[in-house]
Amino acid sequence: MRRRFISMAVIRRLPRYYRYLNEMLAAGVMQISSRELADRMDLTASQVRQDFNCFGDFGQQGCGYDVAALHKEIKSIIGLDQEYKIVIMGAGRMGCSLLEHFGFERRGFNVLAAFDNNPELFGKSINGVTIHDVKKAEEVCATVRPDIGVLTVPASETKEACAILKKIGVKAIWNFTKGELGVSEEEIVVENVHISDSLMSLCYRLTELEDALYGD
Numbered sequence: 001m002r003r004r005f006i007s008m009a010v011i012r013r014l015p016r017y018y019r020y021l022n023e024m025l026a027a028g029v030m031q032i033s034s035r036e037l038a039d040r041m042d043l044t045a046s047q048v049r050q051d052f053n054c055f056g057d058f059g060q061q062g063c064g065y066d067v068a069a070l071h072k073e074i075k076s077i078i079g080l081d082q083e084y085k086i087v088i089m090g091a092g093r094m095g096c097s098l099l100e101h102f103g104f105e106r107r108g109f110n111v112l113a114a115f116d117n118n119p120e121l122f123g124k125s126i127n128g129v130t131i132h133d134v135k136k137a138e139e140v141c142a143t144v145r146p147d148i149g150v151l152t153v154p155a156s157e158t159k160e161a162c163a164i165l166k167k168i169g170v171k172a173i174w175n176f177t178k179g180e181l182g183v184s185e186e187e188i189v190v191e192n193v194h195i196s197d198s199l200m201s202l203c204y205r206l207t208e209l210e211d212a213l214y215g216d
Contacts, residue, residue, distance in 0.1 A: 024067050052070075084110070087137070090154075148174060165188075
């Protein structure tokens, strides 16, 4: 069934809802109101209700939300009830750091393999994930097609690595490179993670704040 259009702002908030609900479950919280959830997330109760109404009616008026049920619903909406298969393209510092510290498996993702063009890395394993020669990507992924490609190569290698990911059948790319991929989102969805862009956006907002506080 085709999903109706949901604004990107709402989509960006879904992981936050999921994270907070995880924390509440761990703390033994069974029921929560839209006001309590809004206070935790620095939103309004109206905004929380509007967000959830985009996907259905999850609460009962006057009773709030069942935390476990809401957690399950949002997990399904995000797609975390599926075990997505991942490959990492680029086993340099960023790629290795993700393998070592991100915790793909506990988040429900299955990392099939990592690829690089550095012969010194071939055959090495990080948290049970083997690093292969990038030239063998099609061979390694011949029997099990990955869903998501994590792109952590130098900017100069971005297009070539992206072409390989397309060839092995990925339908989504988590892009940590500085390069633009130039792919159609009708065939591959892309989430860009540009850390320097995020820092510059923060600087802009800081400048705005300082102007408001101290400007003429």
